[in-house]
Amino acid sequence: MNSVVLVCVTTALLSVLGTVQPVAAFRAEGPLAPRFAARLSRWETMRDSLRIPGLAIAVVRNDSLVLLATSGERDVARGLPVTPQTMFYIASCTKPLVATLSVRLDEQRRLALDTRCREVLPGFRLADSAATDSITLRDLLCHRAGLQNPIITMGEAYSGTMTPARFARLLAATRPTGTFEYSNLHYTIAGRMIAERCGGSWKRPLERELFAPLGMTRSTTSATRYLSDPDHAVPYSLEFGSVKPAFTKSDATMHAAGGVASSTLDLIRFLRFHLADGVLDAQPIMGADAI
Structure with missing residues (x-):
């Protein structure tokens, strides 16, 4: 499958590809980083105007990660930046x-x-x-x-x-x-x-049949694990022009329509698996017909 997929995760994330190039407030990596410089600058302006605490963008082409960029903080109160392994509650994803x-x-x-x-x-x-x-x-x-x-x-x-x-x-x-x-x-x-x-x-079953074979070690269905992890993104909402901590999930409210926390690096593995028709890192996980 020849495809390019753009992934955008708001409220922070990422890193790992080669030389890190600062682009405005973004840290961008990968062969497409120079070509995306102007876009990243615009997106950083938008992030600031929309009061989004953190932002991560990844572009996957076929089986390769060609752009990885992060900006902002995972915890505004403590000034903690987004990292390659930051866990986010991904809601309907x-x-x-x-x-x-x-x-x-x-x-x-x-x-x-x-x-x-x-x-x-x-x-x-x-x-x-x-x-x-x-x-x-x-x-x-x-x-x-x-x-x-x-x-x-x-x-x-x-x-x-x-x-x-x-x-x-x-x-x-x-x-x-x-x-x-x-x-x-x-x-x-x-x-x-x-x-x-x-x-x-x-x-x-999700953790055993999907997370484990795909090597998604920073993904969980447990709100307790997510919120207790030292590298997790604090949920925020915009209330009357101010960024404030938002409703926090509990284990009981992590349901099958919105009950996973994950990192961008893990979600990239999930995308690569789909784009390669069920294969990841040369290991077949599912049949191409199923995908």
Whole structure:
């Protein structure tokens, strides 16, 4: 696969390629650094005007990292800079990781993508009986079931008190549209399917089946590990023109639609794996057909 992918992570990151070249407030590395000098200068101006504490940019071409640039701080109060290994809560960027895990489980014949939700989740029920019987894991991963329930998604993301019984009760009142709708609910149901089939939680399979073989040692589904790491990015929000610490995740609110912390270097490995059709560092991880 011949592709170029640009990755941008806000609130800090990165390093490792060759000679480090300061470009405005950025530190840029790689063969494309000189060509990106003007762009990096503009992006630094934008970072400053938007009050973004830290910023990291990576460009991957085929299987090679050709640009890596960082600017800003991971901890504003202590003046700590972004580093190559800084861990960030990556929110909805969790979704492609969970989708890749699902494909890997399908490849291993442990959970087929066309498995209907009700086959794995006995309590799965929607306000539409036909949809209850027909929605599959593939539908969830593609956001094409049209499921929305803000009470569920907000509860999972911010309270951590979404019990299985409450989830089932609220889900039963949810009426799908059968059309594309981006929604966390699709992925939290997918996470429950993975947990039910693999036992325990979606978190352990993700770490065992994806993070471990890809060498993503700075990636975790644990908020405790992320927040206790000495090189982690403090979450921030912009409130009335001031940058302030934002809501902090807990282990209970790390869900399958937004429950991973990672470093840019780790995410680059994930990208290289996809761009090389399932191969990383000459080691096949998944089949090209699956990718």
